[in-house]
Amino acid sequence: MPKNPYIEAMCRETQDVNPLFNFLGARLVSAANGEARMELPVSPCLTQGGGVVAGGILATLADEAMAHAVITLLDHDKNTVTTEMNIRYLRATDPNRNGLLIGTARIVKAGRSILTAAAEVHDDAGRLLATAGGSFFVVEAKKPS
Numbered sequence: 001m002p003k004n005p006y007i008e009a010m011c012r013e014t015q016d017v018n019p020l021f022n023f024l025g026a027r028l029v030s031a032a033n034g035e036a037r038m039e040l041p042v043s044p045c046l047t048q049g050g051g052v053v054a055g056g057i058l059a060t061l062a063d064e065a066m067a068h069a070v071i072t073l074l075d076h077d078k079n080t081v082t083t084e085m086n087i088r089y090l091r092a093t094d095p096n097r098n099g100l101l102i103g104t105a106r107i108v109k110a111g112r113s114i115l116t117a118a119a120e121v122h123d124d125a126g127r128l129l130a131t132a133g134g135s136f137f138v139v140e141a142k143k144p145s
Contacts, residue, residue, distance in 0.1 A: 004071060015028075024060070026039065027040075031072050035069050036068035036072065037105075040103070042097055052095065062130060066082075067080055067136060081137050084135045089129070090129060100123070101123060115138070116136075117135075
């Protein structure tokens with residue numbers, strides 16, 4: 001299968017195809033063959049009211065890692081949307097520490113129209129922060145306007 005131009009654009013040092021990643025400061029490190037790895041710098045901007053990195057940030061990292069793992073298996077005229085996701089938070093992390101949050105994902109089952117994926121979110125010290133699973137529906141890619 002030829003390389004996916006979206007995945008290639010996303011893995012560049014600077015990308016302009018995913019505004020959410022730019023907003024968060026996230027980076028797609030690798031994505032191929034039903035697997036993906038993302039990194040997100042830890043920042044005080046990610047803090048929730050209890051003083052730790054917000055669970056929604058970990059969920060976003062897991063969701064995006066899984067979606068990008070799915071995209072690696074799709075034809076270029078297809079895209080994906082999350083239809084269901086669950087997450088289990090295992091450990092809090094200090095938003096004031098220097099370092100990265102790392103989201104990894106792999107495809108568990110690839111059907112024609114629905115793919116199932118699993119993800120883990122770690123800190124850069126290797127501590128497991130969250131696990132997630134999700135289902136992703138294959139849709140037609142949005143045509144440029």
